Amino acid sequence: MNILIAILVLGLIAAFFGAILGYASIRFHVEGDPIVEQLDALLPQTQCGQCGYPGCKPYAEAVANGEAINKCAPGGEDTIKKIADLLGVDVEPLDENHELDKGPTVAFIIEEDCIGCTKCIQACPVDAILGAAKQMHTILIDECTGCDLCVAPCPVDCIEMRPIPETIQNWQWDLNKIAVKQVE
Amino acid sequence: MKSIIERIKQNKFWQFHGGIHPPEQKTLTSDKPIRQLPLPKQLILPLQQHIGRQGDLLVKVGDKVLKGQALTQSKNPMAVPIHAPTSGIVSAIKKSVIAHPSGLSELCIFIDVDYEDTWQPRKICQDFSKLSQQEIIKKIADSGIAGMGGAGFPTHIKVNTKPDINFLVINAAECEPYITADDLLMCEQSEAIVDGIKILDQLLNPAFILIGIEANKPRAIKALQHATKNIEKINVCVLPTKYPTGGEKQLIKILTGIEVNSGTLPIHSSIVVQNVATCFAISDAIINDIPLIKRVVTVTGQALNKPQNVWALLGTPVSHLLEQTGFSSEENTSASNLPITSSPVIMGGPLMGFSVLNELVPIVKTSNCILAPRRTEMPSAFDGNSNEVECIRCGQCSDVCPSQLLPQELQWSAKAKDHQQLIKLNLFDCIDCGACAYVCPSQIPLVQYYRVAKAEIRQQQQLDIKSEKAKVRFEARKLRLEKEKIAREEKHKKAAASRKATMNKKSSDGGTASSAVAAALARVKAKKLANNKENESSASNDEVELKEESALPSSPNEVQDEKSEVKAAIARAKAKRLAKNKVSPPAEQTTAGEIKKVETSSNNADDDKKIRIDAAVAKAKAKAKANKEHVIEDQPLTSIEDEIEVSPQAEDKKARIAAAVAKAKAKAVAKKEQAKQLKSTNKESE
Numbered sequence: 001m002n003i004l005i006a007i008l009v010l011g012l013i014a015a016f017f018g019a020i021l022g023y024a025s026i027r028f029h030v031e032g033d034p035i036v037e038q039l040d041a042l043l044p045q046t047q048c049g050q051c052g053y054p055g056c057k058p059y060a061e062a063v064a065n066g067e068a069i070n071k072c073a074p075g076g077e078d079t080i081k082k083i084a085d086l087l088g089v090d091v092e093p094l095d096e097n098h099e100l101d102k103g104p105t106v107a108f109i110i111e112e113d114c115i116g117c118t119k120c121i122q123a124c125p126v127d128a129i130l131g132a133a134k135q136m137h138t139i140l141i142d143e144c145t146g147c148d149l150c151v152a153p154c155p156v157d158c159i160e161m162r163p164i165p166e167t168i169q170n171w172q173w174d175l176n177k178i179a180v181k182q183v184e
Numbered sequence: 185m186k187s188i189i190e191r192i193k194q195n196k197f198w199q200f201h202g203g204i205h206p207p208e209q210k211t212l213t214s215d216k217p218i219r220q221l222p223l224p225k226q227l228i229l230p231l232q233q234h235i236g237r238q239g240d241l242l243v244k245v246g247d248k249v250l251k252g253q254a255l256t257q258s259k260n261p262m263a264v265p266i267h268a269p270t271s272g273i274v275s276a277i278k279k280s281v282i283a284h285p286s287g288l289s290e291l292c293i294f295i296d297v298d299y300e301d302t303w304q305p306r307k308i309c310q311d312f313s314k315l316s317q318q319e320i321i322k323k324i325a326d327s328g329i330a331g332m333g334g335a336g337f338p339t340h341i342k343v344n345t346k347p348d349i350n351f352l353v354i355n356a357a358e359c360e361p362y363i364t365a366d367d368l369l370m371c372e373q374s375e376a377i378v379d380g381i382k383i384l385d386q387l388l389n390p391a392f393i394l395i396g397i398e399a400n401k402p403r404a405i406k407a408l409q410h411a412t413k414n415i416e417k418i419n420v421c422v423l424p425t426k427y428p429t430g431g432e433k434q435l436i437k438i439l440t441g442i443e444v445n446s447g448t449l450p451i452h453s454s455i456v457v458q459n460v461a462t463c464f465a466i467s468d469a470i471i472n473d474i475p476l477i478k479r480v481v482t483v484t485g486q487a488l489n490k491p492q493n494v495w496a497l498l499g500t501p502v503s504h505l506l507e508q509t510g511f512s513s514e515e516n517t518s519a520s521n522l523p524i525t526s527s528p529v530i531m532g533g534p535l536m537g538f539s540v541l542n543e544l545v546p547i548v549k550t551s552n553c554i555l556a557p558r559r560t561e562m563p564s565a566f567d568g569n570s571n572e573v574e575c576i577r578c579g580q581c582s583d584v585c586p587s588q589l590l591p592q593e594l595q596w597s598a599k600a601k602d603h604q605q606l607i608k609l610n611l612f613d614c615i616d617c618g619a620c621a622y623v624c625p626s627q628i629p630l631v632q633y634y635r636v637a638k639a640e641i642r643q644q645q646q647l648d649i650k651s652e653k654a655k656v657r658f659e660a661r662k663l664r665l666e667k668e669k670i671a672r673e674e675k676h677k678k679a680a681a682s683r684k685a686t687m688n689k690k691s692s693d694g695g696t697a698s699s700a701v702a703a704a705l706a707r708v709k710a711k712k713l714a715n716n717k718e719n720e721s722s723a724s725n726d727e728v729e730l731k732e733e734s735a736l737p738s739s740p741n742e743v744q745d746e747k748s749e750v751k752a753a754i755a756r757a758k759a760k761r762l763a764k765n766k767v768s769p770p771a772e773q774t775t776a777g778e779i780k781k782v783e784t785s786s787n788n789a790d791d792d793k794k795i796r797i798d799a800a801v802a803k804a805k806a807k808a809k810a811n812k813e814h815v816i817e818d819q820p821l822t823s824i825e826d827e828i829e830v831s832p833q834a835e836d837k838k839a840r841i842a843a844a845v846a847k848a849k850a851k852a853v854a855k856k857e858q859a860k861q862l863k864s865t866n867k868e869s870e
Contacts, residue, residue: 045651047658055658115844126657145654155848170646171286172639 035086036064042082046074047125048147055125063087070095074146105146105161107139113158120150120159188440189392192419198441200434202584203426204619206361206535208400213484214364218372218493221508226275227295227499229266230282231256233336233548237263243293247274250304252475254326255293264338265328268295269477269497271302283531283548285538292546295499306473312383320387320470327469328476328549333430333459334536336550339466342456343387350454351440352390354381354463356397356404357423357430360533363553365480366460368493370397370404373464374411376471380463381418383470388456393418395460396435398425427535428617432457434586446613461552481547483509485556487527496547502529503543505554530555534562535618573626581620581630587613591620591630598637603644606637614638 039060046056051071053059063069069083070092077094084091109120109129116134128144131137151159164170191197232238239256243249249268256265275296279289309315315323325340333355358366370377381393395412397405399422412418421439428434433444436455444450450457461479468474477498484491489510496505506529530537531545533553540554547554581591589610597605614634621630 040655044647045654045658047654055662056655057658113844115841125661126654127661128657143653143657145650155851156844157847157851166288168282168284168286168288168290170643171284171288172636172643 036060038086039063039083042075042079042086043072044075044079044145046145046147047149048074048145049125049149050074050147068092068095104164106141106144106164107146107148107150107159108162109137109139110158110160111136111138113156115156115158117155119153119155123149123153125149189419191441192394192421192439195422197421197423197438200429200437200586201588202582202586202619203428203434204584204622205425206427206622208425209362209484210364210367210400212362212486212491213482213493214367214401216492218368218480218495221494221496221500221505223270223297223299223301223497224500224504225297226501227269227272227297227497228280228501228544228546229255229269229293229295229499230280230546230548231266231291231293233264233266233330233498233550238291239263239265241277241293243274243277245274245277248272249274249295250302252304252306252473252477254328254475261341262338264330265326265475266293266498267328267475267477269499270295270297271300272297281542281545283540283545283551287541308473309471312379312470313386315470317387320383323470324466326475327465329462329465329469330476330549331459332461332465332479332549332552334532334550334552336548339458339462342451342458343384345388345451345456347451347454349388349390349456350392351436351456352381352384352388352393353435353439353450353455353457354393354395354460355430355432355435355457356395356401356408356460357435358401359398359425359427359430360535360553361427362484362555363482363533364484365482365493365552367401367404369464369480370401370460371407374404374407376467377408377460377463378411378415378418379471380465380467382415383466384456384458384463385417390456394439395420396423396429396439397421398423398429400425427619428586428615431586431615431617433615446610476549479547479549479552481505481551482553483556484553486558486561487511487556498548499546501543502531502540502545502547502554505547506543506556511556527559528557530557535622536616571627572629575626575628578625580623580625584619584623586617586619587615589614594637595628595630595633598633601637601640603637603641606641611637611641 036057037060040057043056043060049055050073051059051062053062059067059072063083069087069089070080072079073094077091080094081091107128114131114136116131116136118131118133118137120137121129121131125147126143126145128140129137129150130140146161146164148161151161231241237258237260239258239260241255242257243255249255249272251268251271253268254265255268256263258265272295274293276294277291278294280292280294281287282290282292284290312320321340321344324343325338329339330336331339331342356366356370358364381395385393395408395418397408397420399405405420405422408420412420423429423438429438432450435457436450436453437443440455442453442455444453444455465476465479469476478495479498480493481496482491482493483505488506489512492509494505494508529540529543531540531551531554532538534555534557537553537555575592575595577592579592582589585591587610594606594609594611594614597609598611611634614631616631616635618631621628621632624630
């Protein structure tokens with residue numbers, strides 16, 4: 001008899017909490033996959049496709065589904081480390097198929113050579129190329145992510161990637177280069 | 185607020201946390217008057233001398249400029265114009281090393297001085313109290329005045345405030361060792377400074393004006409007290425000497441006891457702080473119509489024979505100042521050697537300044553001191569590598585930090601590049617005063633680490649903004665493409681529906697519609713044939729005939745009609761190119777081969793995509809050429825060379841187009857070959 005009461009009481013409690021949990025899961029349901037958003041926020045958003053996916057978001061989705069975390073070349077070691085931290089997996093070295101990032105660059109169109117074919121415009125993932133058919137094209141430097149994708153489609157090879165020049169706005173202290181002086 | 189004033193009247197002040205008492209070394213220059221220097225040969229004026237944006241150029245190389253003439257202007261409120269410090273000729277506008285720790289080059293205007301010092305017409309204002317606020321603010325903005333204490337914040341923005349101002353604080357503390365520029369300025373120009381303060385009073389209408397001055401400047405204190413004795417509102421507050429009393433937030437704390445919150449500006453606490461030198465510049469600009477073209481610079485250090493404060497025109501190279509003050513380098517005293525390469529010269533004070541890397545670095549609006557120390561005086565400035573050892577966690581740095589930060593925690597996070605932690609530790613409240621590095625027994629250059637970290641965090645923030653923007657643009661593009669795709673599909677659907685409708689109609693109408701289509705097709709064919717014939721007759725090239733023959737038989741077949749049309753177009757284009765290339769017979773042969781290749785592959789059912797594109801390009805070119813030829817009348821194609829002679833411009837364009845097409849073709853071929861190679865290697869590996 002006692003056993004029955006115990007089972008009954010525990011069963012009731014279980015049913016009660018189960019109902020609360022069930023209600024909460026509906027009431028506080030989270031739309032979408034937050035891990036994808038978090039991963040996407042870690043990626044450099046160059047939309048370069050070097051990972052084999054057509055942009056950073058698709059790669060973030062793939063990583064969330066178990067894709068290797070070491071395919072983002074522009075992000076480099078830093079990004080891999082952050083992703084590994086987020087997912088709780090081991091840090092892997094950058095995929096060997098990817099060359100190391102050569103530092104920030106922007107695309108530059110040699111305007112005399114441009115024939116106005118609009119192929120690069122179609123290739124640009126962030127709409128950073130301005131131009132029309134048979135009109136000279138140009139790059140919006142501020143919008144260019146340096147992804148390289150416009151270089152290959154150009155039929156006359158008039159696009160090149162140039163390193164971003166160093167100005168006092170983006171200059172970084174280099175303690176190894178400048179002799180640090182403690183002055184008193 | 186009343187109690188604050190009562191306390192001030194009793195000469196009781198608050199204290200800020202920490203602070204240090206470095207050896208002052210001010211006596212080197214404090215007892216000598218400000219010297220007027222002879223004009224240098226050349227002035228170098230960086231376009232940007234302050235925080236904010238650089239203006240647009242108003243002059244070009246070769247222009248003659250008068251003293252006080254504006255050289256730049258801008259509509260941007262954060263931009264401050266620069267002016268010609270003396271008359272002369274603009275000899276160059278190019279990049280040159282500027283006064284910045286990076287030693288990077290920025291755009292500078294070079295003025296060759298003509299030694300006449302001719303002023304542009306000036307309008308001297310006798311009574312500034314008649315000017316309206318807007319007039320004064322505009323005048324300050326046009327005179328290019330930026331804060332002269334160090335940061336160089338545009339003054340017209342700082343004084344153009346709406347809310348009620350409780351305190352106008354005039355910063356005369358000048359707490360950094362060696363520097364006496366403000367001290368001497370107050371001794372010699374106290375009346376003008378007070379005029380400047382009156383102008384600020386008129387603009388801001390503060391409840392109280394406090395002049396904060398350190399006790400180590402007795403002459404300046406006397407001069408200021410004398411000049412302000414009739415003005416009730418102004419209080420000259422003599423403060424105990426301690427570094428960094430001159431820090432904005434520190435000075436406010438000492439004078440009023442108010443702590444300006446982290447991340448906010450003094451204006452949020454109804455306080456405006458101005459430097460004395462800025463007050464002088466304001467009065468000079470408003471009353472005498474002299475824009476900011478000169479400033480007092482302390483040229484000091486034991487490596488100089490005659491250290492002294494000087495009136496330096498903006499843009500004066502540091503080398504000129506050093507020459508004038510008898511710079512003698514220890515290692516090589518011969519004058520022929522470059523002065524700076526041998527021993528260090530520091531711009532700014534000893535605690536916050538930076539080494540000047542090039543002797544051509546000019547004086548700018550914010551440079552208040554040039555320091556040329558002797559080795560015995562400042563040994564650390566001479567050895568390249570620092571004597572840094574491990575932190576022993578003594579905690580002296582946090583004792584002296586005027587911002588009450590935790591310097592050693594910051595140091596570790598900075599070394600680990602832990603930006604999150606640095607922000608949590610309020611790195612951006614650090615004022616770079618260098619007190620922590622000064623007391624550090626391990627000689628850790630703490631401020632340098634903070635500066636690096638700050639720059640990195642700022643850069644990272646820029647990148648984050650950029651990547652956010654890229655993300656938005658990428659997403660917008662995806663959305664747009666999606667929309668376009670849907671629209672296209674809808675259009676196709678509609679077209680299909682309408683076609684179906686007409687088909688149904690046709691079947692109901694009987695043979696009339698189909699006969700009409702057939703008639704249209706026949707018309708098109710006839711037209712094409714005629715075209716072909718025309719080409720045939722004009723082109724004497726056998727190959728073209730060949731091609732046309734091969735193209736024509738297929739035309740009866742209605743299904744292949746379109747294909748043959750493309751083929752014909754290709755052939756035409758190739759023929760034209762061939763005719764043009766006739767000058768070089770070997771090239772002709774290769775192109776002929778190419779054409780055959782094209783033809784065979786286009787006969788192929790699943791013809792290569794690349795070739796199709798190729799053909800499209802060729803077709804487009806051929807079309808353009810045909811149009812042109814129509815204009816140039818029925819000149820035979822064989823004599824294209826003549827035609828080229830007729831229109832050399834067209835020739836140039838054509839040549840370029842041809843070059844572009846050739847380039848494209850070469851690329852495509854290369855790609856194909858690569859693919860082929862890849863395939864073959866794959867096969868081999870299999």
